[in-house]
Amino acid sequence: KQEVTQIPAALSVPEGENLVLNCSFTDSAIYNLQWFRQDPGKGLTSLLLIQSSQREQTSGRLNASLDKSSGRSTLYIAASQPGDSATYLCAVRPRDSNYQLIWGAGTKLIIKP
Amino acid sequence: GAGVSQSPRYKVAKRGQDVALRCDPISGHVSLFWYQQALGQGPEFLTYFQNEAQLDKSGLPSDRFFAERPEGSVSTLKIQRTQQEDSAVYLCASSLPTPYEQYFGPGTRLTVT
Numbered sequence A: 001k002q003e004v005t006q007i008p009a010a011l012s013v014p015e016g017e018n019l020v021l022n023c024s025f026t027d028s029a030i031y032n033l034q035w036f037r038q039d040p041g042k043g044l045t046s047l048l049l050i051q052s053s054q055r056e057q058t059s060g061r062l063n064a065s066l067d068k069s070s071g072r073s074t075l076y077i078a079a080s081q082p083g084d085s086a087t088y089l090c091a092v093r094p095r096d097s098n099y100q101l102i103w104g105a106g107t108k109l110i111i112k113p
Numbered sequence B: 001g002a003g004v005s006q007s008p009r010y011k012v013a014k015r016g017q018d019v020a021l022r023c024d025p026i027s028g029h030v031s032l033f034w035y036q037q038a039l040g041q042g043p044e045f046l047t048y049f050q051n052e053a054q055l056d057k058s059g060l061p062s063d064r065f066f067a068e069r070p071e072g073s074v075s076t077l078k079i080q081r082t083q084q085e086d087s088a089v090y091l092c093a094s095s096l097p098t099p100y101e102q103y104f105g106p107g108t109r110l111t112v113t
Helices: none
Strands: A004-007 A010-014 A019-025 A030-038 A044-051 A056-059 A062-067 A072-077 A086-094 A107-112 B005-007 B010-013 B019-024 B031-037 B044-050 B053-056 B065-068 B075-079 B088-095 B108-112
Touching (some): A004 A086, A010 A019, A019 A030, A019 A086, A019 A107, A030 A062, A030 A072, A044 A056, A044 A062, A044 A072, A072 A086, B010 B019, B019 B088, B019 B108, B031 B075, B044 B065, B075 B088
Parallel strands (some): A010 A107, B010 B108
Antiparallel strands (some): A004 A019, A030 A044, A030 A086, A056 A062, A062 A072, B031 B044, B088 B108
């Protein structure tokens, strides 16, 4: 059974620092992996989606990498800003499902001004 | 264009009451999903519709939970005889025919007292 883990559960860093969020999964048979952002009282916003054949995706200050063989993904945030404060979740789509998403519990990120 | 909308945004119910949560998907999205997110956890899959057909309801936690999408657009998640453990955020997502990316609504926060 696929399990997704995100460590740490919470992270607080000063503004301007570069940081890395981690996501690990137990079964490498995935279709894709997606990083989401969740703000309090708001829904989930998709940040980056990496297909299983890709190694990384970039959007602005965000870069997500995928190492399927080791069951790991990282989300790199450059030059962090207070507006980046949110909970970041990763989700994998198993290869044997065209709609199921298996989620991590998220990392709550606080960027201190 | 308009995103996924959900109503109400907040609902407080006394234990034993019935509740109905509404989801308006993005126009033209044939796939619709319901998730349950407990505090500090990632979303858990509840059920999936393609048009009006409920193709997967394996995630519904008990027979007190019922979902429908009679005309293939708006969906309603109904919870009968609510219990305290039903307190959570209920998220709705829609997409073009799977396996396209899912777009999430803001969620309904249900508190059962």
